[in-house]
Structure formats: C-alpha cells, structure tokens
Amino acid sequence: MPPVIRIQNLVKTYLMGDIEVHALKGVNLTVEKGEYLAVMGASGSGKSTLMNLIGCLDHPTSGEYYLDGINVNELSRNRYADIRNQKIGFVFQGFNLLARTSALENVELPIFYDRVHNIKDPRAKALAALEKVGLADRMHHEPNQLSGGQQQRVAIARALVNNPSIVLADEPTGNLDSNTSIEVMEIFQKLNAQGITILMVTHENDISRYARRIVEMRDGLVIRDHPVNARRSAEEDLQALKAAAAESLS
Amino acid sequence: MRWQNTIKVSFRSILKNRMRSFLTSLGIIIGVAAVIIMVAIGEGAQKEIRDNIQTLGANLLMVFPAARNVGGVSQGWGSFNRLTMEDANVLERQARLVQGISPMIRVRAQVIGGGVNWSTTISGVSVSYLLIRDWGIAEGEFFTERDILSRNKVAVIGKTVADNLFPDQDPVGQRIRVNNTPMKIIGLLKEKGKDSRGQDQDDVLLSPSTTVLYRFRDGRFIDMIYASAVSPLMINAAQEEMGRILRDAHKINTGESDDFTVFNQSELIETLSATTRTLTLLLGAIAGVSLIVGGIGIMNIMLVSVTERTREIGIRMSIGARESDVMTQFLTEAVTLSMSGGLIGILVSLVGSRILTQMTQIKTLVNPSIVLVAVVFSAAVGIFFGFYPARKAAALHPIDALRYE
Numbered sequence: 001m002p003p004v005i006r007i008q009n010l011v012k013t014y015l016m017g018d019i020e021v022h023a024l025k026g027v028n029l030t031v032e033k034g035e036y037l038a039v040m041g042a043s044g045s046g047k048s049t050l051m052n053l054i055g056c057l058d059h060p061t062s063g064e065y066y067l068d069g070i071n072v073n074e075l076s077r078n079r080y081a082d083i084r085n086q087k088i089g090f091v092f093q094g095f096n097l098l099a100r101t102s103a104l105e106n107v108e109l110p111i112f113y114d115r116v117h118n119i120k121d122p123r124a125k126a127l128a129a130l131e132k133v134g135l136a137d138r139m140h141h142e143p144n145q146l147s148g149g150q151q152q153r154v155a156i157a158r159a160l161v162n163n164p165s166i167v168l169a170d171e172p173t174g175n176l177d178s179n180t181s182i183e184v185m186e187i188f189q190k191l192n193a194q195g196i197t198i199l200m201v202t203h204e205n206d207i208s209r210y211a212r213r214i215v216e217m218r219d220g221l222v223i224r225d226h227p228v229n230a231r232r233s234a235e236e237d238l239q240a241l242k243a244a245a246a247e248s249l250s
Numbered sequence: 251m252r253w254q255n256t257i258k259v260s261f262r263s264i265l266k267n268r269m270r271s272f273l274t275s276l277g278i279i280i281g282v283a284a285v286i287i288m289v290a291i292g293e294g295a296q297k298e299i300r301d302n303i304q305t306l307g308a309n310l311l312m313v314f315p316a317a318r319n320v321g322g323v324s325q326g327w328g329s330f331n332r333l334t335m336e337d338a339n340v341l342e343r344q345a346r347l348v349q350g351i352s353p354m355i356r357v358r359a360q361v362i363g364g365g366v367n368w369s370t371t372i373s374g375v376s377v378s379y380l381l382i383r384d385w386g387i388a389e390g391e392f393f394t395e396r397d398i399l400s401r402n403k404v405a406v407i408g409k410t411v412a413d414n415l416f417p418d419q420d421p422v423g424q425r426i427r428v429n430n431t432p433m434k435i436i437g438l439l440k441e442k443g444k445d446s447r448g449q450d451q452d453d454v455l456l457s458p459s460t461t462v463l464y465r466f467r468d469g470r471f472i473d474m475i476y477a478s479a480v481s482p483l484m485i486n487a488a489q490e491e492m493g494r495i496l497r498d499a500h501k502i503n504t505g506e507s508d509d510f511t512v513f514n515q516s517e518l519i520e521t522l523s524a525t526t527r528t529l530t531l532l533l534g535a536i537a538g539v540s541l542i543v544g545g546i547g548i549m550n551i552m553l554v555s556v557t558e559r560t561r562e563i564g565i566r567m568s569i570g571a572r573e574s575d576v577m578t579q580f581l582t583e584a585v586t587l588s589m590s591g592g593l594i595g596i597l598v599s600l601v602g603s604r605i606l607t608q609m610t611q612i613k614t615l616v617n618p619s620i621v622l623v624a625v626v627f628s629a630a631v632g633i634f635f636g637f638y639p640a641r642k643a644a645a646l647h648p649i650d651a652l653r654y655e
Contacts, residue, residue, distance in 0.1 A: 057568060057648045078572050085570020096565045096652065100266065112255045113570040158569065 002069030010063035025220035038208035041217035089159025093171035149180035186234035260583035275591030277544025282595025284537035292530025294613035347488035350378030363426030374462025390422035390437030406437035408452035545631035552639035564651025577644040584636020592628025
C-alpha cells in the first residue's frame with residue numbers, strides 16, 4: 001500500500017510583482033496512513049504553501065507529489081477539484097462555513113459535488129458525520145448560532161463526510177480559546193485513533209504535542225522531522241481542567 | 251452538483267436579498283411587460299382592420315382602373331379611367347365564378363329633404379350590390395332591374411342619412427332633392443357601422459348605377475366594379491377569370507400591362523396589415539431595448555454578488571466544486587432572476603393590456619406565441635448577461651478566493 005503522501009523535492013516559487021518569492025525550496029515528506037502530523041514553523045516558513053499544495057489548491061513549480069500513489073501534478077483543474085472532493089478534508093482556521101446555511105447543509109455540501117458516488121441519502125450521511133463530532137443535536141443551527149468550537153466541529157464533520165484519505169487542518173485552533181482548542185484536539189485524537197490520517201499546521205507548541213509526529217519548517221525547507229515525545233492526551237487534559245474547575249468552585 | 255441543489259442554492263441566495271433581487275428583476279419585468287403590451291396593441295390594431303375589412307362583404311373582389319403604361323412610361327395610379335359600364339356588363343355576362351357584379355359610381359352630393367339638408371355620397375350600384383356587400387334592407391325595398399334600365403330616380407338610404415334628414419319620421423316614401431334632382435326614397439338600409447378607415451358606412455345613398463352615371467356624371471366612366479366570388483375557395487380563381495375577361499374586353503395583348511387591377515379582400519387585408527405589422531415590430535423593438543437595459547441590471551448585480559461571495563466560492567472550490575459547478579451556479583442564479591422577472595412581466599402585461607383596453611378603448615390582442623417568445627428571451631437575457639459574471643466567478647483561484655476578506 002502506497003503512503004498517503006509522498007513528496008519529493010517540492011519547489012514553489014511565487015512572483016510578487018517582479019520579485020520571486022521562494023516559498024518552498026525542495027521539500028521531501030512522506031506520510032503513511034494513520035499518521036497524525038503537526039507541521040510547525042514561523043510565519044513565512046512555507047508551511048501554508050505546503051498545505052495548499054498537499055490540499056491540491058495549487059500546483060507546485062517543480063517536484064513530485066503522490067497522493068495515494070497518484071501523481072497529482074499532472075492532473076487538470078477539474079481532476080484537482082475531484083481530488084479535493086474525494087481525498088482531502090479541509091479544516092480552516094476561520095472555519096469557513098457557509099453563512100446562513102444550517103450545520104447539516106454545510107456538511108452535505110461535499111456530497112453534492114461528489115461525481116464519483118451517487119449517494120442516495122446525503123442527509124443521513126451528513127448526519128452520521130455530525131454525530132462523529134457530537135453535534136447531531138445542533139444540525140439545524142446556522143453558524144452564527146454556534147460557538148467557535150461548535151463551528152469548527154461542523155467544519156470537521158464536513159471534512160470527514162466524503163471519507164477522505166487525509167484531513168488537512170490549517171491552524172485549526174487559531175481562532176479558539178485554550179479549552180475549546182483542547183476539545184478540538186480531543187476530536188482529532190479520537191478520529192486518528194479510528195485510523196484517520198491527519199496533517200495539521202500549527203505554530204503553537206502545546207497544540208503540536210497532541211500529534212504523533214512533528215515536522216518543523218524554516219525558510220521553505222523541512223529542518224526537523226521527529227516523533228512527539230511525551231505526547232499529550234486531550235481527553236486527560238480536559239478531565240484535569242474539569243477537576244481544577246470543580247476544585248476552584250468548591 | 252445536482253441540478254436540484256443548484257436551483258435550491260440560487261433561490262436561496264436570491265431570497266436572501268429580497269429587495270435587491272426584486273429591483274433587479276424589475277428591469278426584466280418592465281421590459282417583458284412592455285414588449286408584450288406593445289405587440290398586443292399592434293396585433294389588436296391588425297385584428298381590428300381585418301374584422302373591419304370583413305364587413306365589406308363576403309368573398310369581395312374589386313376592380314379599379316390602373317396606371318396606364320404609355321410607351322414604357324407609367325402614367326401613375328388612376329391616370330386614365332378606363333372602366334366603363336360595358337366592363338361591368340361584360341363581367342356580368344361572362345364571369346362564371348362570381349355570383350354578383352356591381353358597378354360603382356360615387357358622387358358627392360347635397361341632399362335636401364324633410365326641411366333640412368345633408369351632404370353625403372351617392373353611390374350608383376346594381377341590384378347585386380347588397381348581396382356582394384353582405385348588406386340588407388331594414389325597411390322598404392331595394393330597387394330593381396327595371397329601375398336600372400329606366401334610370402329611375404329612386405334612392406335607398408343609409409341609417410345616418412335617414413337620421414339626419416328625417417329624425418322623427420319614416421324615411422321610406424319621402425321625397426328628396428339630390429343636387430336639384432328630385433328622388434324618391436324607397437328603402438332604408440340596415441346599420442353597418444364604420445369601415446377599416448373609420449368611415450361611417452351608413453352615411454350613404456344608393457341609387458341605380460345608370461341613374462347616377464347619366465344624371466350626376468357625364469355617362470362615360472365608372473369608378474370601380476364590385477364582385478363576389480361564388481365561394482371563399484374560388485376567390486383567386488374568380489380574380490383570374492375577371493382579369494382574363496377584362497383583358498379581352500380591353501384588347502390587351504399578352505405582354506402588355508393591364509389598365510385595371512383586380513383586388514381581393516385578402517390582398518386588401520395584407521396591404522393594410524403590412525403597415526401595422528411594421529408598426530408592431532417598431533413598438534416591440536423599442537420595448538425590447540428596455541429588456542436589454544434590464545439585462546444589464548442583472549449583470550451589474552451578479553458582478554456585485556460574485557465579489558461579495560468570493561469567500562463562498564473559495565469554500566465551495568476547496569471542498570470539490572469544479573469551475574463548471576461555480577459557473578453553473580451563478581448562471582442559474584442569473585437565469586432564475588431574469589426568468590422570474592419574465593414570468594411576473596407576463597402577468598403584468600396580461601393585467602395591463604386588459605386595463606388598457608378598458609380605459610382607452612385601444613384593442614389589444616395578447617398572442618400566446620409572443621408570451622413564449624418573452625419567456626425564451628428573458629432566459630436568453632439571463633444567460634447572456636449572467637455569462638460574464640459567472641465566468642469571472644469560475645476563474646477565481648481557490649486560494650485567493652479563500653483568503654478574500
């Protein structure tokens with residue numbers, strides 16, 4: 001079975017006016033199925049560019065990228081869209097849910113763009129995804145009626161609904177307070193335990209420690225790639241927080 | 251994306267901005283309503299003309315003197331009056347496909363009777379005239395073949411003449427003077443109403459053709475000949491037969507142009523409706539301009555909508571919408587806007603043309619085909635003017651669209 005992601009010497013150069021910006025200068029990365037990666041680095045390190053390339057939102061300048069063994073560099077824009085629909089699940093920092101559209105309908109959206117499977121009951125499938133993130137009871141709420149953490153959970157359900165090969169999370173906790181961040185991490189850890197591959201971009205050290213493996217980037221290159229020591233369990237952290245809160249009340 | 255969802259999404263986004271959508275559609279509503287009403291007025295006028303010409307009589311054929319061609323030089327319409335009583339008689343004798351022939355000699359005359367006077371048209375006709383014109387006698391009787399042979403000074407008058415000369419009396423049997431010639435009224439015509447040019451057909455005095463020709467004119471030429479074909483199907487054949495007979499009578503060789511013209515009713519209708527058709531087209535075209543202005547309104551709003559929803563486009567692209575999906579979505583929205591405008595416009599035009607008819611007496615005729623054309627045209631406007639904004643939306647780069655604030 002091929003790795004979920006195999007990247008070789010990936011280069012991305014932008015033209016900003018007359019100036020060439022070398023966002024990625026030759027990145028190598030392999031992600032196996034079931035991994036949970038945190039990509040870290042300061043802003044400008046190239047982690048977002050890498051994310052966009054992995055997410056098939058953009059084409060690299062050179063280098064090779066195999067997703068599930070398929071060389072996606074060569075694909076047309078339409079096939080790119082289909083890959084995003086079938087193999088990638090995005091979770092964004094700003095949630096990016098459709099406004100004035102219920103949670104359920106937001107989660108249904110990727111199903112409607114699915115050209116491969118003819119899903120008879122998109123509603124049931126979307127509801128199942130919402131159940132996975134524990135929001136089935138909020139399915140008729142619109143984003144402005146949900147808290148930040150709930151919105152992010154809807155976004156996660158939307159990312160999961162087409163059973164992607166990998167979930168790409170771009171600063172998923174960037175807009176959330178620390179408690180809610182841990183709640184989202186708990187969901188990620190649960191999903192990962194069920195075998196879902198996750199790649200998360202973050203610049204927060206403590207968030208990265210919920211992953212299994214950390215890839216550090218600087219100036220468009222991977223400078224360190226190591227497993228997480230002393231991996232944190234979001235579930236335990238949440239229980240500890242609850243206990244602390246109960247103590248301070250009494 | 252499935253089409254039901256595409257339509258659902260466009261309806262939702264249209265309903266999200268109710269006021270804006272309504273104002274945008276208003277351009278199309280007004281455009282479509284204007285086109286339909288304008289064309290309805292034109293077609294109404296055309297129908298009125300047709301109906302009026304039909305009142306001329308059944309299977310009517312008319313012979314007019316025509317321009318003579320002397321040495322290759324056309325002498326112009328009616329340049330040489332060549333129709334005579336003999337022409338009418340020849341047709342009467344030889345034509346098989348007509349059931350009645352009547353000469354027509356018109357003289358404007360002052361009629362004195364009942365102590366007042368009235369200016370009207372004296373028409374010299376034959377006994378077949380009533381049959382040809384699909385007319386009838388209300389009171390008294392029509393003149394006979396004997397009256398024609400002896401040029402009797404008898405008259406049958408129309409309702410208008412009767413009303414003006416003898417408002418309180420029975421006109422039949424009264425004596426009148428027409429240009430100082432005494433005449434006796436023997437009959438009253440049924441009321442016929444106005445003709446296609448709005449002329450009162452009841453303002454008439456009918457007299458034997460010979461009486462008018464020899465007593466009020468110099469006895470040489472008649473103005474025209476009326477005839478009635480034996481059946482509607484025979485109109486064209488009768489027209490040809492009459493032409494042949496008259497050519498023989500006038501000794502016109504093959505190749506020479508006729509000095510008369512035989513008109514049939516449908517030709518007359520054709521001639522008159524050609525004018526109104528042009529008018530209808532003109533009115534429709536002017537109204538069509540407002541439809542285009544409405545389309546530009548749609549384009550404008552769609553461009554605004556694409557900009558406002560850049561982020562939404564980015565989200566949709568990131569979860570797998572193809573360019574064509576985005577394109578279809580915005581096109582559907584533009585077409586939904588223009589089509590709903592078109593449908594409301596049709597309703598407005600149906601109500602509007604009815605109100606117009608009631609308030610101004612202008613006859614309108616809403617043709618189902620123009621309604622269909624309006625629907626198709628409004629959809630086309632949506633596609634045409636929605637294309638550029640939709641293209642613009644589809645061409646967005648997903649990353650830029652997602653980052654758009």
